[in-house]
Amino acid sequence: MESITTKDLSYTIGSKAILNNISLNVPEGSIYGYLGRNGAGKSTTIKLLLGLLEEADDTIFIQNKSLKQNRTEILASTGNLIESPCFYTKLTVFENLKYLDIIYGKGRKRIDEVLELVDLHKEKKKNASALSMGMKQRLGIAMAIFHDPKLLILDEPLNGLDPQGIFEMRKLFQHLNEQGKTIFLSSHILSELEKTATHIGIIEGGKMVFQGTKNELLNKVEKEVVLKVNDAEKATLALHESFSVSQPGPGKISVRANDDKNFNLLLKTVIENGIEIYDIESQSTHLEQIFINLISKNHD
Ligand SMILES: Nc1ncnc2c1ncn2[C@@H]1O[C@H](COP(=O)(O)OP(=O)(O)OP(=O)(O)O)[C@@H](O)[C@H]1O
The missing domain is CATH 3.30.70.100 (Alpha-Beta Plaits)
Structure with a gap:
């Protein structure tokens, strides 16, 4: 089954075509790297996938369901991280997750589980503002996966991280993927995706120029x-x-x-x-x- 499909997704702002017939096929269980230079259209695609921008036609399907017609249900089983992580800087790591637990009612066990997953259990008493960049990003992921979504959509999650931070995030993506989560992540740096992604889509000037498994891309190596x-x-x-x-x-x-x-x-x-x-x-x-x-x- 496909986790995300778009059928000729196009998006215009005024008379400017931002996306042109994008047909994404993101298999369930994949780590799909969405690659493109700055301004290629990655963020616009992601905003459309998350319902933050409204598509003109009914062309986005998540778990085979139309986003337009099942927005609330779909977003409830999706986690996202858009550029910088979203949390309260004056609260501790634990308090940030506790706050989410008030909304989702998953219980203390889920807080511990998530802290363990993103490897922040030792930092749980630290103020979020005191965390390193890599830890902040991992707290962002913790917030995104707290409700146990099947699909994670991450816009440039490795942006600004040092090599150690990138290494830890990669490990986390692989771990989450092994737990059955489909991960859709964007980047403008191929080497960031090369080690992590199972599938790659390349966008340029609002058009898809490649889509396939990482091995299919590697086969183009001469x-x-x-x-x-x-x-x-x-x-x-x-x-x-x-x-x-x-x-x-x-x-x-x-x-x-x-x-x-x-x-x-x-x-x-x-x-x-x-x-x-x-x-x-x-x-x-x-x-x-x-x-x-x-x-x-x-x-x-
Ligand atoms: N609100 C807007 N009004 C006009 N043009 C826009 C708007 N939002 C995006 N664009 C244009 O659409 C194109 C795609 O932008 P988008 O942010 O999706 O690219 P991107 O691949 O995510 O790049 P980046 O990594 O720089 O964010 C760019 O040319 C951008 O200037």
């Missing part, structure tokens, strides 16, 4: 293999039908291979043609480069 050989001409001839080959220097050929099988075929072809290999250098395209390529294609 290896550039440089071989030092005894006969570069012969190697080029043997490979040119199946590969894009160039000769970067004397006795060297450079070949692009887009997956492990391709790499294996490349070496097999060279060896079967009786060419001697003296050295192999292999360099993968960085995922950031793939992101940039996908984005710039959209501008062509």
Whole structure:
């Protein structure tokens, strides 16, 4: 089942198209990273998903239910964190959760459970204002998950955190995900999502330019293999039908291979043609480069 689907979601402000036919498919149980540069449309999408902006048509479905028609029920099973965490700075960590318990009536056990989950039990007596940035963000998550929602929607939750804070948040996302929660989080930094997300959606200029599993994105990684050989001409001839080959220097050929099988075929072809290999250098395209390529294609 899909946790979130949008069917050609569009949004305009005045005459400006902010989102253009966004069709999200967020599988239940996934950690879905929504990636895009500043101004790409991530926050607008999230505000629409949370009913904070009103969509013109009936195009957003959460757990297969129309958001427009089941807003209260859907929001009751959703937790969210939009940019900075929301809590009372003059109350302690415990008091902030106690306050939520007055609203939800989940009991003391739930407060302890949540404190344990976000690893803030040792800080429960501290004033929220005295927490480190990472701890504040974790308190924000604690507030968002207190009512035990199935779906968490987080806008740039790693923004401003130091490496340790990012590491702890990642651990927390994985832990929450193992507990069955679907996590939809946005970021403008691919490396922030690369380690955490199971699925990735990339948005640029209000349009989706990629959506799929992280492995599908990783499959776009190309290896550039440089071989030092005894006969570069012969190697080029043997490979040119199946590969894009160039000769970067004397006795060297450079070949692009887009997956492990391709790499294996490349070496097999060279060896079967009786060419001697003296050295192999292999360099993968960085995922950031793939992101940039996908984005710039959209501008062509
Ligand atoms: N109220 C508004 N009026 C006019 N333009 C707006 C408004 N809100 C957003 N926009 C424009 O819509 C586009 C998308 O903005 P949005 O905040 O959704 O992007 P984003 O991907 O979340 O970027 P950021 O990470 O910078 O917040 C931007 O060009 C922004 O300037």
